[in-house]
Amino acid sequence: MIEEIRIEDLGVIGTAHVPLSPGLTAITGETGAGKTMVLTGLGLLLGRRADAAAVRTGSTQATAEGCFVVDPASAVAERAREAGARLDDDGTLVAVRTVAAAGRSRAFLGGRSVPQAVLAEIAEELVTVHGQSDQARLRSPRHQRQALDAFAGPEHLAVLEAYRSAWAERQELRAELDDLVLHAQERAHEADLLRIGLAEVERVDPQPGEDLELAVEADRLGHVEDLRTAIVTARLALAGDDDGSTAGAVRDVDHARRALEQVAEHDPALAALVTRVAEVGYLLDELLADLGGYAQDLASDPVRLDAVQARRAELTALARAHGGTVDAVLEWARSSGLRLLDLDGTGDRTDAVRAALDAAEDRLSSLASQVSAARTDAAARLAEAVTEELGGLAMAGARLEVALTPGDALGPWGAEEVEMLLVPHAGAPARPLGQGASGGELSRVMLAIEVALATSPASGAATPPTFVFDEVDAGVGGRAAVEVGRRLAELARQCQVVVVTHLAQVAAFADSHLVVSKSRAGEVDVVTVSDVREVAGDERVAELARMLSGQEDSTAALEHAAELLERSSVGR
Structure with missing residues (x-):
């Protein structure tokens, strides 16, 4: 999980300290207050492209620093050590990224300078970000196949691993037989x-x-x-x-x-x-x-x-x-x-390889049938689970379909291609994700899929320690907004979840609520350490009231905010 983020001279942020807790953390604030810069700083720590234009005007460089808590015995910790990083005894791993105004970027992990790609590799195992600019992951056939296989459960994953080994063995035998036949005259x-x-x-x-x-x-x-x-x-x-x-x-x-x-x-x-x-x-x-x-x-x-x-x-x-x-x-x-x-003895070897290849083909075909059967069952269950989630996320009539298209031959991952299709509303044709759906709708589809993967009893999905959602609530309100918050809270039972939101209905479900605001330094807006604060009690009610009505001192808004907090607590 992410323990804290520190940002200096990035966009509107002068200096900011963002503590993050386990469970669900909501980040709110007025438009332009700097919430996006918090995510930009996190993106730098996750190895994303650095933009010198984001360096605060008048500063020579921007800095983002993050503390990650990882299992010292995990593969992530081992990869960090391979890169020369030092982990504290409690598993704390410190990442730092600097971006010079002149355009040069540098990355550090555990006190050692590392390539940007290493940060990205480590981050892929630690954090999953869902936002308007992160739809490519959902559109990727590889990720769609991986999501379906994970949802199918551990037994299916074991069969799939056996299939992968059998496929590799078949390929080796084919190559050997081709070599024996091709070079028979030479021999x-x-x-x-x-x-x-x-x-x-x-x-x-x-x-x-x-x-x-x-x-x-x-x-x-x-x-x-x-x-x-x-x-x-x-x-x-x-x-x-x-x-x-x-x-x-x-x-x-x-x-x-x-x-x-x-x-x-x-x-x-x-x-x-x-x-x-x-x-x-x-x-x-x-x-x-x-x-x-x-x-x-x-x-x-x-x-x-x-x-x-x-x-x-x-x-x-x-x-x-x-x-x-x-x-x-x-x-x-x-x-x-x-x-x-x-x-x-080559002739004898050729006959032996042919016999071994026939046996490998039979075994591969048998395993492929098992993989296909498990995927067919999982595809129906995943489609049903995600469709049910979408119904509560202001996408009534929307439906997810998981299509399995047989390939011309057995491939390295099975006999079929996996494609997720979205029916955005009743009567609409099923289309590949990303075609005919808005960014907000795709964000909710991602949320529905992640919740289904994380909460299904039979799922074998390896849930990353941290999820970050930006604008997952775009285009929704009312009861649908409440359902978005409820599902984020459900997901937060399995891992750390951070959501940047404009909706009080979503923020009310948070275990920790951070508010980002701006100060005025001369003629310039700036976010300082005191401008990122955790709110609780009356302060949190006031922030939710502001989000509901734009007036944090409105009696009706305050009563509504208090009711939201009470209902979200009961709903969980």
Whole structure:
């Protein structure tokens, strides 16, 4: 609910504090006193378009501040926190809107600057405004459908949610089936290419690291003579000539060892060096033997070299097509085999999707029938309830009709379109809301619908915390005005209701009565804090008398006002 509104420098208002209580609050005052500016200030807090022309002449900016009380655990509170707003422990959420005379507007929520759209999003959940400029909501097919579904009750809403899920599932299955069918030829072509590639890999049968091993072998076989020359040179250096004419490293090291051994007994340190020279000799003997073994294995093999080169060429061609190495080829074959299994199973998947789609269609059709049946029943009940309300709102002979028009196919919200039609008087044709009805009549239709939604025992409508009505009583008087007040009071049992009215019959039903008046500051009219006051007792009777006759001191008007208050109290 709205706890209070503070306004500065907006239109005729200099400074105003508007406290709002639970139940029904009536705002009254002379024409031009500033009641409209109070609603303009509220509209700013609700994220509506800012008009720099509304800034009070001579001021640099207008400011509207409002305190909303919300459930700290509600979705609204969570959305406010997401925007960075801070809520008090008691759930108080402060909204501020400033409008500069130069035209710039700024919005704040819970102490944080936020986009105007955030205020509008929060306000949509907190406040519903009905006035001459708010008829679009009633004309919207989406809102009409939502109102009917809410009126149908919680069980219907649960079935509708199940229908929505089934419809989304059906759409997903349709899209998947369309994709399977549309790209079937592409997948078949891909499978053929994979089979050809895998067959080639299977024919070549590459082994892990084979390309690297063959490269080493090819290099060795291609340089046999160079290797043989190098071995002969190395053996000569180590062993010398066979005839002994040239000494090699082995004999030189052996000669060094014997020379040292002859004198090693004279110095223990030299004995250790003898051991090391002996080890060098052993190593040279092993190296000489290994070179001999290598030389025996080293043989020119042109046939083997040709085979190695041919195998390398085959592997290179395969690797060039699949990653550049044999290991990359093997990885491609592994992943491609899995992909081929998936592609070969597409036919089975297509059949499974078709079966699932048929089942989804059946379930969706069944749920659509349930939704349509519930809407048909609710449409009759809502039309009857609203028509009854209209009869007491100076619209005798008016009738609301809720038409359900079957669609060409099942849509996201059911099998039919919902449209509310108004018969403004007996004998008139039913026409869409907003066509052939005055703004005042539409305001009363809105009131009738809101009362029906809020008071019907079977309704599942989520009633917003606050309703604001402006000129809902336009064009009515007498008994009809009393009925407007009675219905506003009935609605106020469910939520907070604020009404700006010129009718004493409506204001008499209010739980709280605020009067807006103007003062004179020099040559300028202005509304100050003292000019927005709550009246009760004799003051309230005097205000109602003024509204009835224009004379707050008329004895007859005062008696009539007192009678209105008494009857409204009894009527509730």
